[in-house]
Amino acid sequence: MFYNFNKIEEVKIRLRSAEGHICEVEESAALMSSFIRSMIEGFNEVTEVSLPNINSVVIEKVIEYMRHYKDKDPPIIKKPIISSKMEENTSAWDAGFIDADWNMVVDLMTAADYLMMIPLRDLCCAKMACKFKGRSIDELRAEYHIENEFPSEMEENLEFQHPWRLE
Amino acid sequence: MEPAIDQNLKLSDLSFNILGIILEFLNYREICVLGATSKRLKLASEMDVIWSQSLDTGDSGKEKKRIFLSRGNITQNIFNGSYQTYLFEGHSKTITRITTKENFILSASADGSARVWDTTKMASRVLAGHSDAVISAKFCGEKIVTASTDKTVRIWTEDQEPKILRGHLQGISALQKIDEDRVITGSYDKTVKIWNVNKGKCVDSYNDHSTAVYKIFTEDNLFASCAHQDSKAYVRDMARGELVQVFGAKTQPQAQRWGPPQNEIRSLYLSAPLFFTGEINKIRIWDMRSPVQAGETQVTTPLKNMSIKEENTNGIFKMIYSQFSNLMLVGCMGLLGLFAFDMRSYKKSFYVPSHDYPILAFDSGERVLNNIAVTSGTTTNYRYELSVHDLSSPQEVCTKFVPGHKAVITSICVGEDIIVSGSKNGSLRGLCFRRNRDALRRANSGNSFRIRSAN
Known part of the structure; x- marks a missing residue:
């Protein structure tokens, strides 16, 4: 008890995926999602959020994005995009993060839309737009x-x- | 892991909300291409949100998309050189002014007649009666108004005799349309008069100028006028009938006692709250809200000055602002091609000397074809040509057409899908770029049509 007093551990939010798998994420990072924010703020001491329509691979990916932008704002992508390469439209980290196959991007986009994370949703949409550009x-x-x-x-x-x- | 789902299912399963965001990341051309792949994407590509940034006129996204596509078709046809030619026979003297409305073409000529040509019915009508040159003709609602140096304005209806409006004591030098039932004229008798077309009478008359009225420009409720050998331009509010302001730079003391002042105004352009005056090689931009200093009756300090530094400039005769590319296009006597100022920096944007002899006329389209500008000029072996500029990349592309005139081209009009040019000997020719390929296929590219009217 006494020993723990000086280093209070940050509250972890437990996200339950479609398969029932549980992923943990720090509260400050999880607040990026308006959906999770409303769940936590609405009920006292809720630490587990059930996400029955998102599978665990996608949740891991979303958590990676949340942790990276915990303390800073994600870059805004200019409309319309200038190139069919993501590196030229946004930051290098974002381009590397979204460099996935079509199904993954669609799943991530659906998840971001459900979790109400507008920067991540826009990033996915921009990636899809890149695939359509110039065809x-x-x-x-x-x-x-x-x-x-x-x-x-x-x-x-x-x-x-x-x-x-x-x- | 769930099994990989067919991509087809995924793309069409996306909600319109998401499709809208994806399409917003693409440019208009890519939106149209994507919209042609499936029915659902076609509906998505017509959403109003996507087209909200577009400058095209039109209420809904669907309408804006249609205008964008038809413009694409026309420019494609222009640069591929697939067009049909029209030859309008009838005029015997210089063509002074051409205007178009839908499929009608109205031409005014120095032979004392104006003619209306219908390009779909291949018919024409002669509006004869003026005893001197017709200087301009305009469509005004269902009626047509002509003005002539024989001091009269005539209003022509479908079948009746023309109504003759008298009032000017000298020949008319300028005619502009205000709205569907009013026109404005300027005359050598130094007055400017406003006429009601439906009632057929003079509504207002102003005698600001001390010399013959040279040009008039109208916009909404304002009109500007300037006079020969004068360095002042008047802007009036028509709704209240009062003078907004007199604009003109301070006149320098001149070396010679005769001739026009150095800053004689040659052309006008109004775009509230800014007012543009063109001089020999200078454009001055005035702010119409600027206050007048005590003891003065006119504004003498312009907001900005822009000068053309090319050689042999001899008077700016036409200025058109292109919203499409934010350029002020300038037609200037003595220059060999189109000149443009960038309206962000107020500096020269480009000058394309595309002809061998100076340009005499230039026009830029209004609605659908607002991304092209056309100038007329002459080559060294005396061929009379038109050169077309694409304003999205004005410096590079420059297609040329030789309509086949036997004399200098004096006026050009860029209509919705037709470029009409008239020459000094009265020949009138049109180049028609069909808006859709279907119509072009039905009447093959390269065909020529001839519409003849009575002499």
Whole structure:
């Protein structure tokens, strides 16, 4: 008791993932999420938050982001983005952090939207926008398995509507 | 770990909220490309939020997107050189002014007639009756107003005889439209008159000037006028009828006793609260809210001065502000091409000497085609050409067209999808860049049409 008096440990928030796995994060870092903030401030001495729709891999990634921006503001990404490389649009750490495959980015974005972390959500959206930047219609359709939903006469209509269709 | 989900499902499962944020990170062209891939993305690309920064006129995101796309089509056609030519036959003397409205083209000529041309019905109508040169013609609601050096203004309706408005004691030198039922004229009799087109009478008359009125510029409720050999410009408020201010730099004592003052005003441009006057090689910017010093009747210190330092400048005849690229485009006598000032730094932005002989006319489009500027000029082997500037990269791209005139091009008009040019011998030609490929396919590129009207 006496021994512990001088170094009060910071309260840890326990995040329960979809699989039931528990990840711990410091309270000051967790407050970055408006969702967790409202959970903690609404009820006294709540230290466990259940996140049934986020899996533990994504939670670990979110916690990594929370810890990095615990004491500083994340950089704001300018709209519209200038390049299809993330390094040229934002800081090197952010670009390295978001350098993941498509599914991971989508999961992270959904999680950030749920947790109401606007800077992380914008970072994910910018990463997705990078993947779309400078691509033609056919490339995009092939890459993201988008079926051609437009009927053929509509397709012709699109062709003249879109000046850059045939480039 | 859950199994990897098909990417297709993921992209279309995203909410509109998220799609909106993603699209906001892309530029307008990329938004349009992404919007063409699927129905859901098409709907997302028409959201108002995405287009809120766009300067295009239009209420909804859908409308702004449509304007953006049709402009893209037209510029694409211009730079690919796919266009149709129109030849309008009928005028026998210099074309003085051309205006367009939708698919109609209105031309005024020194032969005493104005003509309306319909490019879809391939028909024309002659508005003949003036006994002297028609200096300008304007669409005004359903009516057409013409002004002539024979001292009269005429109002033409669909089928009736024209209504003749008399009042000026000398020939008319300038005509501008104020709104759907009022026009304003300036005359050699030193007065400026406002006419109501529907009632057919003179509403107001001002005699500020001591010499013949040279040019008039209108914007909303304000109009500015300047006179020959005068260094003062008057700005008036039409709603209240009162004088806003007189602007003009201090006149230097001149070496010679005759001739115009050195800072004679040659052209005007109004964009409240700023007022621009163009002189021989200088543009002065005035703040219309600036107070007058005690004992003075006119403002003599401009907000900014911008000068053209090129050689042989001989009077700025037209100034157009391009909101698209924040440039003040200047047409100046004696220069070989388009000149532009950057309105952020008030310094020269570019000068493209694209012709071999000085330019005589220049115009920049208004609504859909607001990103191009066209100048007319002459080559050394006496071909009369138009050069087109893309204002998104004005220094590099410069496409040239030779419409086929046999004399100097005196006036140009950039319409929604047509560039019309008129020459000194009365020939009038149009280059039509279709807004959609479908229409261009139906009437092949390179086709030429001929509309003939009675002499």
